Amino acid sequence: MKSTLRIACSRSHLQQVRDFVRDYLNSRNLPEITVNQVVLAIDEVVANFIIHANGEDETQFLDLKLAFSQHELNVEIADNGETIYLPGTHQSPDLRAYIKEGRKGGMGMALVNRLMDRVEFFTRGNHTVCHLSKHLA
Template identity: 85%
Template sequence: MKSALRIACSRAHLQQVRDFVRNYLNTRPLSEVTVNQVVLAVDEVVANFIIHANGEDETQFLDLTLAFDQHDLNVEIADNGDTIFLPGPTTSPDFHAYIQQGRKGGMGMTLVNRLMDRVEFFTRGNHTVCHLSKHLA
């Protein structure tokens, strides 16, 4: 089963994305923890696309596709803006230093990489695509 959603690049649509992902995942007998992990990971990537890749330009949009393949969940988030957005490699940050410095932000993709089994960014034409997958045995 495959499901798709298109949203304008506005933070106002993040709740719609979270609800869409949660409703899709609730069609399977998954733990609440697993559902919450995937919702959080997708929300983080979509927020990055909206804020960093598209500058919250509501004339741009994102396409989100969810699909189960046997025991794997595959998520594709495709940016339709004109800017290529390929985050660099994530490193394990020094959490103690973050807390001491009172830093905010910069931890999202590290979290996504820990929650999902595979995280890939690539280009398709002049658009950026993020593919997330998680094994759901």
């Protein structure tokens, strides 16, 4: 079973993405904790694409594809903007330093890396693609 969704690059579409992913995963009768983890990871990556890669430009769009194959969920998020967005490797942040500094933000991709089994960013032509995968029993 494959599913795709196209959205404009606006935060107002994040709930639509979460609902789309949740519905797709619930059709697989997965544990709620797994569904919540995947929804959170995809929501974070899509939000980063919308905000950081496309500057919330509603004339740009993102394509989201979900595919389930032999106990593995594969997710592809591709933007169609002109800016290449390739975040660096995200190590686990020093939470004590974050708290001490009162810092906000910057932890999302570290969380995505913990929730998913594989996180890859690459370019396809002049567009950015993120591939996420998670083994599901």
